[in-house]
Amino acid sequence: MINKLVIIGVGLIGGSFALALRKAGKVKHIVGVGRSRENMQRALKRGAIDEISADLPSALKHADVVLLATPVGQLGGIMAQISPYLEPGTIVTDAGSTKQDVVTAARSHLAGHLKNFVPAHPVAGAELSGASAADAGLYQGKNLVLTPLDETSAEAVKRVTELWQACGAHVSQMSAARHDKILAAVSHLPHVLAFLLMNHVSSSTGHDSSEPLGPDDPLHFAGSGFRDFTRIAGSSPEMWRDICLANREALSRQIDAYQKQLTALREMLARDDSKALERVFASAREARQRWLENRS
Amino acid sequence: MINKLVIIGVGLIGGSFALALRKAGKVKHIVGVGRSRENMQRALKRGAIDEISADLPSALKHADVVLLATPVGQLGGIMAQISPYLEPGTIVTDAGSTKQDVVTAARSHLAGHLKNFVPAHPVAGAELSGASAADAGLYQGKNLVLTPLDETSAEAVKRVTELWQACGAHVSQMSAARHDKILAAVSHLPHVLAFLLMNHVSSSTGHDSSEPLGPDDPLHFAGSGFRDFTRIAGSSPEMWRDICLANREALSRQIDAYQKQLTALREMLARDDSKALERVFASAREARQRWLENRS
CATH class of the missing domain: 3.40.50.720 (NAD(P)-binding Rossmann-like Domain)
Structure with missing residues (x-):
């Protein structure tokens, strides 16, 4: 007490x-x-x-x-x-x-x-x-x-x-260093990715905010997967500005590593490598299922 | 009938x-x-x-x-x-x-x-x-x-x-071309990002699948934001292999544009640009709120 x-x-x-x-x-x-x-x-x-x-x-x-x-x-x-x-x-x-x-x-x-x-x-x-x-x-x-x-x-x-x-x-x-490294991977990077995706999709639309979304707007076709993926993009901009700056070294390393994976996938597409793509997606799905099952 | x-x-x-x-x-x-x-x-x-x-x-x-x-x-x-x-x-x-x-x-x-x-x-x-x-x-x-x-x-x-x-x-x-361009942005790109994040985080852990997750594993600290962000990484690997290859031109262009945004944000971090970061996050949050409000 x-x-x-x-x-x-x-x-x-x-x-x-x-x-x-x-x-x-x-x-x-x-x-x-x-x-x-x-x-x-x-x-x-x-x-x-x-x-x-x-x-x-x-x-x-x-x-x-x-x-x-x-x-x-x-x-x-x-x-x-x-x-x-x-x-x-x-x-x-x-x-x-x-x-x-x-x-x-x-x-x-x-x-x-x-x-x-x-x-x-x-x-x-x-x-x-x-x-x-x-x-x-x-x-x-x-x-x-x-x-x-x-x-x-x-x-x-x-x-x-x-x-x-x-x-x-x-x-x-x-340790504080280990904490920041782990959180950069499991939290800060995903937030950055979600914020950027939301901007990426909405900036390509030229959507006038006073008009309801119509079939001319790509966002009209965004479904529940998009909604869940971008849920964390509804978070506080001030808070995430502070977090990203406070942890910018670890976060920058995470962004670099992630960009390498994105580049590798881009190359799989370019060379039509269906086996490599399937391996990437299958290992991700397995990792997620394992995570959900083992979550304490 | x-x-x-x-x-x-x-x-x-x-x-x-x-x-x-x-x-x-x-x-x-x-x-x-x-x-x-x-x-x-x-x-x-x-x-x-x-x-x-x-x-x-x-x-x-x-x-x-x-x-x-x-x-x-x-x-x-x-x-x-x-x-x-x-x-x-x-x-x-x-x-x-x-x-x-x-x-x-x-x-x-x-x-x-x-x-x-x-x-x-x-x-x-x-x-x-x-x-x-x-x-x-x-x-x-x-x-x-x-x-x-x-x-x-x-x-x-x-x-x-x-x-x-x-x-x-x-x-x-x-048109089929417009459909594929829109879906590359609102669906195919997010799926790719989610699959890659799941791999990125789990590959850095060296987690033995037979062991329950413990505090040594970064995924142990992944929360509900991570869960929702990666929900679509539970999708069928075969289906997404086919979709990515079938739409690889539009998807590759989306990946390139997204990489540019990621690089720009990486540079904001490097130059400690707190205003630019906040602008990025705030415009994403506004876009998402507008989307949720206007969704028909």
Whole structure:
């Protein structure tokens, strides 16, 4: 049980964490800090938070745990703001989608507090955002990756682990570098591919947004496969700008490797290599079936 | 109402056509022709067909409509086989995912029958296949594209239109070249991208298929976005080999254009161009929202 939890940024991620912990009976009092008055009021109304605070010093007073759940690009600035008011025993954790940049920011701005800093990433996304999209069940059965620093204490890791487990998440640990490499492959690259496909198809149409789609528009013929493929292209542009820049080295390597595969397939088409094409598609289908069967 | 419908290839596509027409009360007798005895028995049991025929001459006798619903790669051979037995009044149509190759095959193998040949493509896919996956509602609200030849009679187009409308499909017409260009963008390219992503991620893992996925495997951290993005990578390798080869010119052009976008984004990352990245992602999200809102 924690007495006082402070959530900075009460959107989908922070709000769902609050609702899940409350449902699990793991927290007494939740203070929300955020820029949008309207969003904070919604968080209050939904019962995600007990109190809206516009004053960091009083918000952080006697806090047991502080969750930083703003977009990744703002984390450094937030750390600098909270650092003067953090009490030594307060555990600070985050929910950023990239981890090396968060660790770097913490080394700059939370240098005296690293023992109690636990970088974390709940691998649960949605195209929705804001407190109104928050959901106590968002983390149920999802992965939560901790990337503790050498300085992070075992006790702080244990407490953050317990909180996420109370939200229903499967908690694992790895280095920040390994996290960023894996996420570049399974999340950041697919998002980039989906955003680009959506642009690629819609830019070729010359579609006037005030007109309903007609048979003159290629998008008129896009079906459920296209809809599912591009679902992640409905995600927040600001958030994905930040993620791509924060993880640009690993992501760039993934793009390069992927482009090589695309070029190889292009060559199979050019030389009419039906066997090679079928092998590519069959191994992909097998890999996907294996993945679906083995998913824990 | 048609008296005798012959379906060659009673899988998901042919079987669903049969079930939908029967439900709509548009057909008296349906004859199925297919290579897999087991699949044909399932089609019979499900009531998709009334009769299994292993003898083309008698199957085609007095047929009103023949639907060719085999994989695209087999259509030329099937046309050559049925051509000697086709009666002049029998309408022949197909359900192939590409149309220029089907038109070329028809010009070779159904040269005397082009007046009654109506190339068609129901834009409705599923990863499932076989008669057991057939569904009377598969075409409800889906697009059906006809790409009639200059030789195709208005009467034949009208009859095929009515049949697909009875299945619940929205029927439109365009040239085979335009169809193939549009489908390369909204369907064939996304399938290729999904197959390649699945391979890209799974090949980098060195995952032993006999072991359950653990936190050492990147795929362990793939979430619902990845699942939806790669759904179409569960599609039939043989079918997609045929489609990619049948439409390789249009598809190659799409791959080239898409590679350019990927390269441009790679350069935005390299020069840390946060504004350009956000613009790319925002325009994709807007295009997708517009598409979802305007979808008829």
